[in-house]
Amino acid sequence: MTRTTPARPVAVEAVFPELAAYRGRTTRLHPRRGNPGRHDSHVGGPLLWPGDEPWPVCREPHEPETETEGYAPEEIRSARAAGVRARRRAWPGAGSPGKGRPVPFVGLAQFFGRDVPGLAAGPGGADLVQLLRCPRTHGPYLERRYLLQWRLAAQTERADRFLVAAPEVPLLRWEDELPEPCVVHPEEVDTYPWAEDDTLPAALIARIDAWDNAQTAQGGPDAPSYQGALSIPPGWRVGGYPSWASTGPLDIACATCRTPMRLLLTAAGDEMDPDSHSWMPLEDRDPSREGMASIRNGQSVGRPTRLRFGRDRDLHVFTCPADPGHPPQWVLS
Incomplete structure (x- = not known):
């Protein structure tokens, strides 16, 4: 079965047109319990x-x-x-x-x-x-x-x-x-940088923060935020931007040649949390319900792989674009 990320609750480039220049692509892997073989991605x-x-x-x-x-x-x-x-x-x-x-x-x-x-x-x-x-x-x-x-x-x-x-x-x-053995259901989606420190221009980050505060004031804690609902999807993914929820943004340079490294993949224990539940695919939802209550099958979609990285952090794997043979770097964030 394919997995389809719902449309974002807010068209982020309509609110912040400058983000069009930073739009990237990430492949969500959507692991779900199954019986993969050695010739499969899993x-x-x-x-x-x-x-x-x-x-x-x-x-x-x-x-x-x-x-x-x-x-x-x-x-x-x-x-x-x-x-x-x-x-x-x-x-x-x-x-x-x-x-x-x-x-x-x-x-x-x-x-x-x-x-x-x-x-x-x-x-x-x-x-x-x-x-x-x-x-x-x-x-x-x-x-x-x-x-x-x-x-x-x-x-x-x-x-x-x-x-x-x-x-x-x-x-x-x-x-x-x-x-837990899981098959994957790759899906490409748009992604935008984490908004903190110098990941984006300071003036744009200030506007994003102000917008987030206004959203919370108007819609309460369930209102969509930039980091949780609009920028980077949760869960296992390939490419795109790293999330920096625990460490704050880090500069990752190749230890061999000092070239800025690229994000190869992200491994995660959880596929969602209350702040990011809007990313849960349509196929895993009950259309008659809303919000977190619409998500079906509990742990099999919320924590399908049964793995944990650090204290429920993301494991980012970085490689060197100048020479992929240089040692990778591992960052828990």
Whole structure:
């Protein structure tokens, strides 16, 4: 089924004509629970991984586990299928340093250029990108490690055999470390920059802020705001502008050549919140109801992938436009 973003509640360029010069495009991915295969673009499904290629492991030191219990991946899957909470199990060796123990990465998603409009090419024209995450934390700030694997899709699909099942850790700290298999429904929409600091001219940001205040004064807290309803859609998306709700705007430059980096993709735990519910597709709404009350199927559309990034932030993945082979950067915002 396709997914269709409703028309914006306000024609933003009619209110702020200057924004026409900043109009961009982003591809909303609209992940929804399903049964994707290794040759599909997806979140949480099997990655297209040649059988003779080792699965990546994280060899960096990990923080000691302070949790006394965890969740077995297979039990998480069984509990989700049954619609119940997974049972927690005792964590062997809780509090041990964990240094020197290689940990297999968890495959989060993969996207083919043939499926996703606007997906930037990788090194050597690679048109398949795979996103993985270490399930353990690093350093005093409990940082996460991500891995971006680029491939030439046609070449990879000609492999003699493929990895049947990726290796997994026995226990995960939280259920939201394991993605729910989701198919994607790519849809291109217009997008506009986050309005803060120097992302737009100062005078325009001041007018946007004043307009937002007037909207709230007239329509109450449910009135559409620029950041929530008109600029950047929530959820998984490719290209477009980053949202900066938690950090404020950041200048992201390539560590190798100092070129300003571009947003490759955004991964998100939530597909909506009260401020951004107007972006929920028509196909996921009850036309007889309005606002948040019109959204059907609860968690399956509001949090379809079951993943969490930071404290419910967006994970922005940036790459270098001058040389996609330069190391990517990861920003939680």
